[in-house]
Amino acid sequence: MSKRLRPTRLEHVLDGVSLRARLSAAALDAIGDEAEQRRRALDILRQALFRGRMIAKERLENGAGGIETARLLAGVTDEVVCALYDFTTVHVFRARNPTEGERLALMAVGGYGRGALAPFSDLDLLFLRPYKQTPHAESVIEFMLYALWDLGFKVGHASRTVDECLRLSREDFTIRTSILEARHLTGDEDLAGDLLRRFRDEVVRGTGAQFVAAKLKERDERHVRAGASRYMVEPNIKEGKGGLRDLNTLFWIARYLNPVASADRASGVIQLDMFDRREVAGFIRAIDFLWAVRCHMHFATGRPEERLTFDLQPAIARRMGYGDRGDAPAVERFMRRYFLIAKEVGALTRVFTAKLEEERVKSQPGGLSRLLPGRGRSRRRDVAPGFYAEGGRLHVDGPAVFEADPVNLLRLFLHADREGLDLHPDAFTAASRHAALIGPRVRRDPEAAAVLLDILARGRDPQRALTLMNEADVLGRYLPEWGRIVAKMQFNMYHSYTVDEHTLRAVGVIAGIADGRYAEDHPLATAIMPLISDRDALLLAMLLHDTGKGGAGGQELAGARAARQACERLGQTRKRIELVAWLVEHHLVMSDYAQKRDVSDPRTVVDFARIVETPERLRLLLVLTVADIRAVGPGVWNGWKGQLLRELYRATEALFRGGRGAEDAAAIRRYHENAAYDARMRLAASSPALTEWAQSMEDAYFSAFTDDEVRAHGALVRRASEGGSATACRIRTDMNAAEVSVAATDRPRLFADLSAALNLAGANVLGARVHTSRRGEALDVFFVQDASGGAFGADNPRALDRLMSLLDAAGRGEALKRDGRPASELGRAAAFAITPTVVLDNDASESATVIEASGRDRPGLLSALAEVIADAGLSLISAHIDGYGERAVDAFYVVDDQGRKLLDAPRAARLQADMLAALEAVEALPSGRSRAHLQKARASVAR
Missing domain, CATH: 3.30.460.10 (Beta Polymerase, domain 2)
Structure with a gap:
């Protein structure tokens, strides 16, 4: 630097x-x-x-x-x-x-x-x-x-x-x-x-307590507006938690309570004797860094920019002298420094509140009433040797408690959690200063391991206790694997928090599932939680699941190695060590299969069951996956993902429950055949006019929809036979999406035209199920959201009407009337280098070729990819759309004009090149784009 x-x-x-x-x-x-x-x-x-x-x-x-x-x-x-x-x-x-x-x-x-x-x-x-x-x-x-x-x-x-x-x-x-x-x-x-x-x-x-109450209330409200975590990956330097305004609040309170002549922030605090020499140095270090970042942001943008967005972060890192180091890019090194500073601001706030309490401005933790002067302290109550409660806080009998037995550094947080006490800032500061006492002997101490597991798996509020341990540097000292991810940022638009903050939130989600707080959002996870026999393994896996970030061999393998190493040091049994390592290595598998594969395809369930092997692992993996996704950030979890996970879980559970082996695909096919037969019989009894249509639909269709949905689809197909196309829509609150069904006469490019209509309407496609009867009747079902992540059209009926009209016209093959809107700019996503990839897999499905296309997400991407598939003369069976911030990952099940997999190598190579060309285009190509443009892009990819 x-x-x-x-x-x-x-x-x-x-x-x-x-x-x-x-x-x-x-x-x-x-x-x-x-x-x-x-x-x-x-x-x-x-x-x-x-x-x-x-x-x-x-x-x-x-x-x-x-x-x-x-x-x-x-x-x-x-x-x-x-x-x-x-x-x-x-x-x-x-x-x-x-x-x-x-x-x-x-x-x-x-x-x-x-x-x-x-x-x-x-x-x-x-x-x-x-x-x-x-x-x-x-x-x-x-x-x-x-x-x-x-x-x-x-x-x-x-x-x-x-x-x-x-x-x-x-x-x-x-x-x-x-x-x-x-x-x-x-x-x-x-x-x-x-x-x-x-x-x-x-x-x-005489108004000190009133001012303190007002400033702390103002601070809390500001944190809610700017984001309640100091570890958000696009922080507000001025207003966010851990930012300049927090330091300003300390200065305002200090100066109000002890007016000084100097208006200089640092010297004013020093004169007040609010901090010792170490805290003063930390205060000046934090404010100097934050002011430097803020000034760089203003100069770089030419405006009063206060939010350190993704597109700014690389530029500010370069301006402040950060460079790449090994596998750590400059931007991630810079942002880790920022988060460590934000962490230090939090520690300074705790020390400051301790000084305020000593001056009797605050006397009771909890509620603004604690700021009223004259409230007497409660009596001292011994909690454990060296620990006592007073005034609703846990204290220690001085640093000697930690020096005599460093395991007390962990017990401090265990007692606070068990007793439901806040930590006295002096105790927190003492623990932070003596964290270096945790060495190899403590890390292998069975009592220390028991304390950690009690907090993690049996604590009243494990997220809060572990967060305090993390901020005091105790957790990172005790678990070096954890220490490597403290304040570590992942430079992408998918994750909203640093790695350690994300993990602590995921631990909190599991605790919430266990005590029933998420029963409405996650009914299946809540129901199976009591069936999990080794909750310690689940929580250890959650705590360690991201410790492989940036490690050799990839996140999953590096994480499994780190998990084994940590669990061995913690003295866990060999069985538990292997289970934790397996969960860490496979913690992304269930979400990948649920969101990128067709659960109605027997091969999907067979392949997933072969990986999972046992019902216990299936239960553990579901809870782990739910918590992992939910803790990524606001709005990432939705009902659509929940539905996909439930479908995969139930299909796999049925396979295990039937006593069939993980490779018995024939049994799953028979299950679908029987289910389809039963569904056709029920439909014939209730709606005889739909019998012929039902007989012409493939068996897999009936496994994907309920009897009521099948009847509605059949009626839609009959309407389409009269007018060439028909559409229907319903808002699925359980999936946080609108379910749009389109029936039309099947023809080449139908799915591409429907995708173009969805793009033109501004709909974000989450998933699509495509079915075609043997009589040539197409039924395409899309699940769509609006730009804000809500069910499309739920609050805007006019937008929904326009979408339905566009889809109806596209179903009939009419040219779409474009409104001439300019293509959207990439904005913050432009900061990321996205390498597009296209993989063709003929083993993932027994009846179709699976194309997995990954690249920069943008409006119209699905439409562009669908056109490439149509140009290749392929038919689409199903589409699975997913996004990870700036990156889209779409999976398509396709067959050729004979209904078979794409086994022609030259044809597959051309398809792959065309898909890569579409992914590399900076903006979505309009429907009917010129062949010259495609050839130019294809040549670029070939080079």
């Missing part, structure tokens, strides 16, 4: 005296021409501001610190604002004999008041006057504001008297906080001093 530069002096960047002299000279040169005076003054100020910002930018890019850069930018802004004020009051609206009412002070408030600015931060100014507004003051303020706007500042401003400031600050904590940070810039210094003195005496004094 870049070498840190020596701090620069402001006068070497911008000389305020010289700047004022230049403004005076310009005013005198254009005396009598106010417009020319203003133009010249703004040119001079604009040049000074630009030069100052460019020097700050250059120094930042060469290794200057974030605090230095923010102060330099604030200092340059101070000089520009003060010079503008002098110019305005001397050369434009000079009061030669100012009255008492014409006194005016200009103050910086809010973030600007702290003396730190990002390149495009708002400028918060307070024009302070002694009495009501005078024409002179109004003219000065108006002239300055227009000038600042012309200079490119976004100005937040207020013009108030001292009394108005005091009254409003009593009513509004935001105003109170901004005045807490007020700093005199120029103008009447006595007036500014009067405000600050009266503010401390009349507003601050």
Whole structure:
């Protein structure tokens, strides 16, 4: 990373005296021409501001610190604002004999008041006057504001008297906080001093508990808006948990409770003795890093960007001097540094709350009532040797407790979890400082292993306990395999959290399934949880399932090795070690089979059952898979995925329950045949007119749909025979999708045309089931969502009507009327290098070739791929659509015009090349795209 530069002096960047002299000279040169005076003054100020910002930018890019850069930018802004004020009051609206009412002070408030600015931060100014507004003051303020706007500042401003400031600050904590940070810039210094003195005496004094409560409530609400985890992979540097605003909140509270003369954040906290030397260093390190990131983001984007999005992360990593190291890309190294800093901010918050408690601002944990002074502490209650409860928190009898027996570092979190206690911040800090006591002997101590398993598998709230252990560095010290994934980021759009945060959330999901909290969302997982015989193995596998990220041989194999190593050190039985390692190695298998394969195909269930082998593994894998998917991030889990997993589980369970071997595909075929026979008999009894159609449908169709759905499909096919096409739709709340059925006369390119219609309507396809009767009647069923991940058309009937109309027209073979909308930009997804792949598999199905196509996700991709399949003269049996952030993974079951697998090698190679060409196109190709374009793309792939 870049070498840190020596701090620069402001006068070497911008000389305020010289700047004022230049403004005076310009005013005198254009005396009598106010417009020319203003133009010249703004040119001079604009040049000074630009030069100052460019020097700050250059120094930042060469290794200057974030605090230095923010102060330099604030200092340059101070000089520009003060010079503008002098110019305005001397050369434009000079009061030669100012009255008492014409006194005016200009103050910086809010973030600007702290003396730190990002390149495009708002400028918060307070024009302070002694009495009501005078024409002179109004003219000065108006002239300055227009000038600042012309200079490119976004100005937040207020013009108030001292009394108005005091009254409003009593009513509004935001105003109170901004005045807490007020700093005199120029103008009447006595007036500014009067405000600050009266503010401390009349507003601050005696209201500490009220202010603390308001700021903590404000912080909690802000975290909810920005994301409740400090480990979100696209963090908000300013507002997010673990960001600058959290550090600001500490400073505000500290300064409010112990007013100091200095407005400097770091020195103010040091003077307050809120932190010891180590915490002060951590505070400065965190704020310096965050300010550097924020300034780089502003300079890189040319706007006040506060969210560190995927497309920004590589650029900021390069600007801050991070490079690739081994298998760790620069962007992931940079983001890990960010998350470690965010973790440190959380630790600082805990230490700070301990100091507040000592000052009796807080006395009871839980609820804002704890902030009211005068509440007596509860009595001490011994919990275990060296541990005691007091005031609802768990304490320790000093660091000697850990030094005497390092296993107590783990017991601390076990006792807190068992007793339902919060950790006293002093105990947390002591544990964090002594985590290095955990060495090889402790890692192989059977008692330590028992403590960890008690927390993990039998704890009241294992997610919370393990999160505290992680933040105190105890978990990573005890499990080195875990330590390697702490704050590790996966640079993709699929995962919303760091690897360790994702895993801890997944552990929490399993705990929620076990205690019935997810019974409505996951009824099957909830029902089978009591049947699992080795819950310790399940939770160990969940805790260790991602420890192979970035490891040699791939995530699954590296994870299995890490799991074996960890479980052996924990003293587990050989049987459990192998089970945990198997679960870690295969933790993605069930989701892959459910989402990328056709469960109605006997081969799918046989192949999956051959991997799983036993009903116990099947149960373990289902719960593990549900928790893993749900913990990826908001909106990733939906009813559609739940339905697919349930179908695969039940089909595999039926195979095991029947006592048949994992390779008995014939038995599964007989099961489908019998099920189809029974379904046809029931349909003939209830709807005789549909008997002939039912006899012409393949057996697999009846395994995929209920009797009611079969009757509805049959009626739809009859309607289509009269009008050439027919559509039907229903909102599936259980799948969080709209189920759209289309019946039409089968023909080449039908599925491609329907896919194009779905794309034109803006529908996101989750999956498709394609069935064709022996009489040539096509029935295609799509499951679709809107752009927000909801069931398509659930809240927008007009959009649903348009979709149905487009599908109806496409079913009849009519040309679609395109609305000329421009192709969507890739946006954040452009930050990712996606290598497209196409695999043709003739072993995954007994009757069809399975094409798995993976590439950059984009609107219209399914349509483009469907056209390639149609161009190849292939018929589609089913399509399975899935997305992982920026990457789409689509699987197609296809047969040739003879109903057989694609076994012709040259033809398969051409299909693969065409599929790759479609995947590599930056934007989706329109329906009926030119053959020249396809040939060009194919040639590019061949090269």
